[in-house]
Amino acid sequence: MLTIKEAFIKIKATIxxxxxxxxxxxxLEEMETNPSGTYELTISYLIPNxxxxxxxxxxxxxxxxxxxxxxxxxxxxxxxxxxSIKIHKNE
Amino acid sequence: MNSxxxxxxxxxxxxxxxxxxxxxxxxxxxxxYNETHYNKLVDILAKYDKVYTSPNIVTExxxxxxxxxxxxxxxxxxxxxxxxxxxxxxxxxSSEVVKNWYFQNVGITDxxxxxxxxxxxxxxxxxxxxxxxxxxxxINTFDxxxxxxxxxx
Numbered sequence: 598m599l600t601i602k603e604a605f606i607k608i609k610a611t612i613x614x615x616x617x618x619x620x621x622x623x624x625l626e627e628m629e630t631n632p633s634g635t636y637e638l639t640i641s642y643l644i645p646n647x648x649x650x651x652x653x654x655x656x657x658x659x660x661x662x663x664x665x666x667x668x669x670x671x672x673x674x675x676x677x678x679x680x681s682i683k684i685h686k687n688e
Numbered sequence: 689m690n691s692x693x694x695x696x697x698x699x700x701x702x703x704x705x706x707x708x709x710x711x712x713x714x715x716x717x718x719x720x721y722n723e724t725h726y727n728k729l730v731d732i733l734a735k736y737d738k739v740y741t742s743p744n745i746v747t748e749x750x751x752x753x754x755x756x757x758x759x760x761x762x763x764x765x766x767x768x769x770x771x772x773x774x775x776x777x778x779x780x781x782s783s784e785v786v787k788n789w790y791f792q793n794v795g796i797t798d799x800x801x802x803x804x805x806x807x808x809x810x811x812x813x814x815x816x817x818x819x820x821x822x823x824x825x826x827i828n829t830f831d832x833x834x835x836x837x838x839x840x841x
Contacts, residue, residue, distance in 0.1 A: 602840055624816055624837045628719045641816050641833075661824045665817045 599674045601628070607677050608640060608670050615682070619645055621663065631671075638670045639685055691776075692736040693804040696748040696797065697814030698832055699741075702729055703753060703771070707763045717752060720836055732812065732830060739775040740804050744797040746772060778804060790821055802827065 599607070609623045620642045627639035643663035667685035672678065694702065700717050705726030712718045712726055733739070749768065756764045780800050785791060791799045798818050805811030805827045812830045813819050819831040 605840055622816075624833055625720055625840060626816065626833060627716070629716055643820070661820060663820070665820055 599672075599677055601625070604636070604638065604672055604674060604677065608638060608672065608679065611670075611679055612640065612642065612668065612682070616642075617644075626667065635671050635673050635680060638672060639667060640670055641665050641667045689737040690735070690810075691738040691740055691808040692733065692810045692812060693740045693801060693808045694733075694745075695801045695811075695813040695815055695818060696745055696752070698729065698812050699745065699749050699771075700752060701726060701814065701832075702733075703749070703764065703767050705729070706767050707756075707760050711760075724839075725832075725836060728835070729812070729832075732810075736810065739771075740808055741772075741775045741777050742797075742800050742804060743777065743779060744800050746777070748797055780804075794818060794821060805829070 605625050612623060613620055621644075623640060623642040625638060626641050629637050631637055643665055646662055646664040669681075669683045669685045671680040671683075673680070697717065700715075701712065701721050704712050704715055704718055705723070709723040709726050712721050712723060746768075753764050753768070754761075780803060782796060785796055785799050785803065788799055788803070790802060794802070794817060798815065798821075801811065801813065801815075801818055802821055802825065805813075805822055806825060810828050810830060811822050812832060813822065814832040816831070816833045819829050819834070822829040823831075
C-alpha cells in the first residue's frame with residue numbers, strides 16, 4: 598500500500614515525463630477515494646504562460662510569466678498503477 | 689490594527705476544524721488538510737486584530753457548507769454567524785471588480801480576494817492559482833497549499 602508521499606512522487610515523475618521538463622511547483626491540491634477503491638488526486642503545476650492573443654492576456658503574461666494547470670489523476674494505492682490523467686474541471 | 693483576508697477554501701478549513709478537527713480529512717474540500725494544519729491557521733489568525741471578508745466569500749462558504757447534516761449543521765450555523773459578526777465585511781461592486789486585468793483569469797470572488805488582500809496585511813489562501821497571482825501583485829501571502837505540500841515531500 599502506497600503512502601500519500603509515495604503516490605505523489607510517482608505522479609510527479611509521470612507528469613514530468615508526459616508534459617515536459619519546463620513544469621514547476623507540482624502540488625497536491627485535493628484527494629478523494631472513488632467507489633472502485635482507487636484514489637483521485639488533484640494535482641497542479643506551473644507552465645510558461647504563452648498566451649499573447651489579446652491585450653488582457655499579454656498583460657497577464659507580463660505580470661505572471663507562468664500559469665497553473667490542474668489535472669485529476671486516478672491511481673491505485675495498492676500497486677501504484679496510474680489509470681488516467683485528465684484535465685481537471687471545477688465542480 | 690493589522691488585518692488579514694482568508695479565502696473560501698481556508699475559511700472552510702477553519703469552520704470544519706471549529707466543528708470537529710477530526711473531520712477535516714473527511715470533507716472533499718479539506719481532504720489534504722488535517723488537525724495540525726487547522727492549528728497552524730488558528731495560530732496565524734491569533735496575530736491579527738481584524739478579518740476582512742466580503743458578501744461573495746461568505747456566500748461561497750454558505751453554498752458549500754449549509755447542506756451539512758445532523759448536529760454539525762446546527763454547529764455550522766452558530767459558527768458562521770459568529771464569524772460574520774466578528775469579521776469586517778467589505779462590499780466591492782461587481783462592475784468595478786470586473787475591470788481588473790486578472791478577473792478573466794480567476795473570476796469574481798477570487799478577484800475580490802486579491803483586491804481585499806492588496807488592502808490588508810496578509811492574505812491566507814488555499815487556492816494555489818490565487819496565491820500565484822497574489823505574489824505577482826506583491827501581496828503578502830500565506831500560501832496554504834504550499835505549506836501543506838512542504839509537509840508531504
